[in-house]
Amino acid sequence: MTQRRTLRMPREYFEDLYVGSPDPWGFVTSDYERQKYDATMVAIGGGHRNALEIGCSIGVFTQRLAANCRQLLAVDIAETALDAARRRCGDLPNVEFRRMQFPDELPDDRFDLVVLSEVGYYWTLPDLDLFLAWLRDALTPDGVFVLVHWTGGTDYPLTGDQVHDHVVTATHDFLHATHKAYNDFYRLDVLAGGDRPADGA
Ligand SMILES: C[S@@+](CC[C@H](N)C(=O)[O-])C[C@H]1O[C@@H](n2cnc3c(N)ncnc32)[C@H](O)[C@@H]1O
Numbered sequence: 001m002t003q004r005r006t007l008r009m010p011r012e013y014f015e016d017l018y019v020g021s022p023d024p025w026g027f028v029t030s031d032y033e034r035q036k037y038d039a040t041m042v043a044i045g046g047g048h049r050n051a052l053e054i055g056c057s058i059g060v061f062t063q064r065l066a067a068n069c070r071q072l073l074a075v076d077i078a079e080t081a082l083d084a085a086r087r088r089c090g091d092l093p094n095v096e097f098r099r100m101q102f103p104d105e106l107p108d109d110r111f112d113l114v115v116l117s118e119v120g121y122y123w124t125l126p127d128l129d130l131f132l133a134w135l136r137d138a139l140t141p142d143g144v145f146v147l148v149h150w151t152g153g154t155d156y157p158l159t160g161d162q163v164h165d166h167v168v169t170a171t172h173d174f175l176h177a178t179h180k181a182y183n184d185f186y187r188l189d190v191l192a193g194g195d196r197p198a199d200g201a
Pocket of ligand 1: 027056058075077078087119
């Protein structure tokens with residue numbers, strides 16, 4: 001059995017990955033990523049005013065997300081990834097890129113869409129709690145929080161399912177599920193603030 005890491009994965013881990021390969025997860029070429037992005041975009045919907053993408057990497061999903069948001073703040077821990085993202089999205093004036101290390105560094109703004117895709121399992125449960133304490137105030141009452149994670153085996157501090165289970169439980173007093181998808185590869189949960197109806201409502 002793979003030994004799981006116990007500490008949050010540091011900036012150097014990601015910088016090294018990007019120095020070793022310009023697209024370490026194959027975001028541009030992978031069918032898994034493309035199909036997951038398609039499903040995530042359908043779940044997210046359009047008309048968002050001020051969105052936040054945490055862990056934007058080289059900006060492949062950012063490009064798609066930007067079309068559905070008036071303003072988008074896209075952050076990543078790795079400067080090498082952000083350089084590539086800025087180049088990829090250079091023609092998108094509604095996107096701002098910023099280097100931030102969540103949850104030690106958190107934006108002051110409020111958002112009506114927050115996307116955490118394939119990032120939560122690099123954190124620990126206390127990290128997730130710090131992030132969720134911030135989200136409680138940072139997400140507008142009509143806001144949407146979108147979580148997507150690979151559910152396969154890794155040595156990361158948390159599994160995808162642990163991230164989703166913990167978030168759903170820890171936010172039940174201020175967020176409710178509006179959309180869920182679970183397949184052999186990933187899990188997608190959309191949670192919304194009090195002003196948004198649940199699926200089918
Ligand atoms: C697997 S990629 C996910 C990219 C994109 N969100 C997606 O789903 O296609 C994870 C990204 O999260 C970034 N990351 C990891 N830990 C982070 C942290 N604590 N704060 C901000 N970004 C982080 C990494 O540098 C990497 O670019």
